[in-house]
Amino acid sequence: MKNTIDKIKRELGEHVRLIAVSKTYPPEVIMQAYEAGCRDFGENKVQEMLPKYEALPKDIRWHLIGHLQRNKVKYIAPFVHLIHSVDSEALLQEINKRAAQNQRVIDCLLQIHIAQEESKYGLSYEEAHALLSSSIWEGLPHLRVLGLMGMATFTDDQEQIRREFRTLKQFFDEHKSCERENVKMQELSMGMSGDYPIAVEEGSTMVRIGSAIFGKRQYN
């Protein structure tokens, strides 16, 4: 596993952060990636992240990358490092409230729906533009938006994937003008095992890689 991680890190270069997506893998497998130097791990479910947070070293930075229900925010608010999947104002309000209760500032990304598939979560570009241009941000002092996240269509069409990432990067660049105290366009979370080289070429700052590190997932 160390060889694979080292190889991916070399491909990413110094400016792109590797998030090792450990969903479905048990703590002992995650520890192999930890021993190989990984400190950023991504999980898509709160109920799976909690026991791993309890069991594993406390210097791990936990990234919530999957759809987050409002009623689950309270469980991760004490420790989560970055929430990649924020896709509503209601969720922002809840994260702000729970962060305040924990005397923290929680870092978030807005998830944008960039794929053709219907099933994926995320804001449309129009919705994200409206949110970023709105005046809600002063009322959310316990959170920071650091950038955007997107998942490309699951397809073999490399050009389509590239277009989707490129459009997201353009939107990201254009919305630097919306920056304020707690809204920054610094991080662009795009790229998974199958498409991270394209994502990096198109300006990703964080890739979320699971199966290329840990092998094929077994779902029960």
Ligand SMILES: *Cc1c(COP(=O)(O)O)cnc(C)c1O
């Ligand atoms: C599972 C998952 C990944 C990683 O997928 P791989 O193809 O295994 O690299 C990345 N992002 C999200 C949101 C995921 O749920």
